Amino acid sequence: MSSQPNARRQVYLDHSATTPVRPEVLAAMLPYFAGKFGNASSVHSWGYEAREAINDAREKVASLIEAAPNEILFTSGGTESDNLAIRGVARARKSKGNHLITSQIEHHAVLHTFEALQKEGFDVTFVPCDKYGLIDPDGVRKAIRKDTILISVMHGQNEVGTIEPVKEIGAIAREHGVLFHTDAVQSVGKVPINVNDMNIDLLTLSSHKIYGPKGVGALYVKRGVRLTPQLTGGAHERRMRAGTENVPGIVGFGEACRLAKAELPEESRRLTKLRDKLIEGILRQIPDVILNGHPVLRLPHNVNVSIKYLEGESILLNLDRMGVAASSGSACTSGSLEPSHVLLAMGLTHETAHGSLRFALGMSNTEEDIDYVLEVLPPIVEKLRAMSPIGPGSGL
Amino acid sequence: MSSQPNARRQVYLDHSATTPVRPEVLAAMLPYFAGKFGNASSVHSWGYEAREAINDAREKVASLIEAAPNEILFTSGGTESDNLAIRGVARARKSKGNHLITSQIEHHAVLHTFEALQKEGFDVTFVPCDKYGLIDPDGVRKAIRKDTILISVMHGQNEVGTIEPVKEIGAIAREHGVLFHTDAVQSVGKVPINVNDMNIDLLTLSSHKIYGPKGVGALYVKRGVRLTPQLTGGAHERRMRAGTENVPGIVGFGEACRLAKAELPEESRRLTKLRDKLIEGILRQIPDVILNGHPVLRLPHNVNVSIKYLEGESILLNLDRMGVAASSGSACTSGSLEPSHVLLAMGLTHETAHGSLRFALGMSNTEEDIDYVLEVLPPIVEKLRAMSPIGPGSGL
């Protein structure tokens, strides 16, 4: 790319932001754009063909999380699934109670949705996490009241990679007759998920995080759980989500799920090895760095560190110039005044949060990619620290 | 297709349900699945590339309706745009008033959304239409009250093709300080639209009706009009619609809009000729048929007739077997107990509504296609009428 004059390699390490569509997935989608382009609601061969393709994809998505096909609703993405789960349950169960529980470290699609419900008059408890970003199931239990109707705690934390004890939280929810939703956008395909074993009533998936196309997602809704639809119109998706189905997108998502399931155990092992190599390399080569997130209960593809005395965006720009894509929880990259709410909830200072860097590994990454990052990152840090008015490097 | 053993031709006449993605559009999309796959929010070259592609598409969509690019919000489709416009305005202006106006012949995405708001406590007036499906602007004017905050009347009716007097309705709305939304899903690309000339505050578009991909749509929101977001999460689309942008979809939609604009005048003329040939042919060759919708104020691609004494699905199945795709307003194809609410609002009897057939023409259709339909439809009607217990053909 034009702005990467010195890059000797292209190393995409932002797979938690989005992933490329893998060739098998694109190949599965292609027939549905122009040839088999029917509307799945139509009463003719073009329509039946589309309907069948959707049914087939629904089976594949269900299979990845060990659900039944008719427990899967297709949506436009993880954000919509989160909104549908939370608003849908809150509105459907309003007469049963007014209290909702979530955590302080949810994705904005969950957090801002609870905040919107708070403005509508719901009572929301935001349970805190520990310094590793871990939610204590007992903290959730203590937050439950007589009028609690929904608990939503994510599975794999998107910034710091901590894997939350959703099975335990689900058990507590069930014990109290409260519905349990989990946002599994980052863990799906990386960590085995069985919605029944894990006591999950609603679960959010997003296609573009697992090498499927953007603009598609799904919500698992356990049989018997009632939702108030949030998009009204035609009688699609068991009348729970109106809108002409994105057939090629759904087909691609299905294929991505099928491949993810087949490759999960081996790919997880491979990513974990690369992850640990990168973490160890950074901690060894760069002084004044801390690892964010849990050291063990961690998504296989997530590395998150804070580079003290530096601000994240300035590191990202330098990395990009060297061909490396990563992300940061700095305020400058968040579109808000504050650095990442997740890092702050974990107890990081603002300053340390501004210096956070996330490397999210994926299918295309190799040992050589990690070596390359470990080669280019230290001089960038050194150069920027020499420019910084704070820290030992500043000489002040 | 396997279920079309006797088809001598494939004639897709259901372009109001959905259209194929045209080759130029697919070509524009392809680079964004695997090569340029970045998340438009990311701070690196992959992200910038995606952001630029979206900006470019936004200009093309805006240009088709003579809007400014920053007045265009991308959504997951026409249904979501309708929901966002109506719920978004209703919630944002709740303090200003509690009364909403729409028509009886809106698409379900509009109609069911107003019904949902009715249940929430809003007052909704559903203005009727005449026997041609035309809404009287004066009827809308009379419905306006001091506490009216929104009027939504569609542009091109999706079932019967009637083009509504939105410019006049928009002027009335403006006169009374009421916001005006129009669902232009069926008219966009078929009829010239200028949102400023036509006094439109919000306008719904859908990509898959104009040879763009499914799963993408847009909402035009006039500068200064405030909406309450319906999908909360990340700070996408000027904080009005959260969710990772469907970059390839948006790029394809943009290209489809560019092509639609370039080809509109000539393609509209061509379709109008084919449309009139089909209407005349059916009325001439088949007895006891009536034309539904307005004879002149009509979308260039819409043909809608009622074949008396028959039920629509049985005709569709026979047409499909001959390779012809069409649709019907019969209850059997609507997923509800009732035939099309549009046909009933126009004053058709249930029986006549059940026998309605819609042929929606498009880019790929030729004179030969029309000749073919005029050849296969009459014998189908004859055969089914001979089987029917009603009508003169029954001999009863």
Add this chain to the structure above:
Amino acid sequence: MYNDKVMDHFFNPRNVGEVENPDGVGQVGNPICGDMMRITLKIKDNRIEDIKFRTFGCGAAIATSSMVTELVKGLTLEEALEVSNKHVAEALGGLPPQKLHCSNLAADAVRAAIKDYYEKQGIGTDIEIDEDHHHDRGHEEEENIAHNE
């Protein structure tokens, strides 16, 4: 949507038309509801000797009409009265879920025709025809079929 057997009965319906000088006539449904079925019977020695149908309705309505005529032809009236809409649907190898509740009144039409025969013969009968069958069309288990353009 429909299976091959349904499609076969729809495209090649058996026993279409009117029996001449029928011994019993049954008519159920009406065009307002979207389906209406008329059965004419010839009865001999308490058996259905001949049966024909005429139907206004969707694919399922026509296919079930055709199937029911095949099922009951040759049966005694008592046997024919045992044939239910469910049997018809099963004989067709199943109907789409959303069609199970509607357009499936063929057995009712046969019962109505037999009732008519009994009445004409002056034979007392307690056959009941569910004239209200349209009002309980459920949607719980429906597939996602809709008119969404």
Add this chain to the structure above:
Amino acid sequence: MYNDKVMDHFFNPRNVGEVENPDGVGQVGNPICGDMMRITLKIKDNRIEDIKFRTFGCGAAIATSSMVTELVKGLTLEEALEVSNKHVAEALGGLPPQKLHCSNLAADAVRAAIKDYYEKQGIGTDIEIDEDHHHDRGHEEEENIAHNE
């Protein structure tokens, strides 16, 4: 996101470091807010003879720091005080909308350094430094930049 000129100043910042025995030192922002800038000045004959910066912050923060040092070097103190954050952004050919409200405090740092110089010299001054600049970062006209993974 940033234009070429901003990127040039970011990747090849001018006048990085600390002037020896500075006549004035200005420091604005703080690491809690995500950007902090330190300017050191050498003054001779009422002119800025030398100027260096150190900055903790994003691309815009570093580029504006670099640019402001170029803009004011050689100017009289009165002239330098006229240079505003807006001038700096313009000299860079514009900043992304969401960066106009933040990370753009380079001119403030220069003013702070000149104020410090005046104070050390015992010269009275009414220079005001907007210490609160972070609190009015607006979002109205923002582009859609977010951390959404």
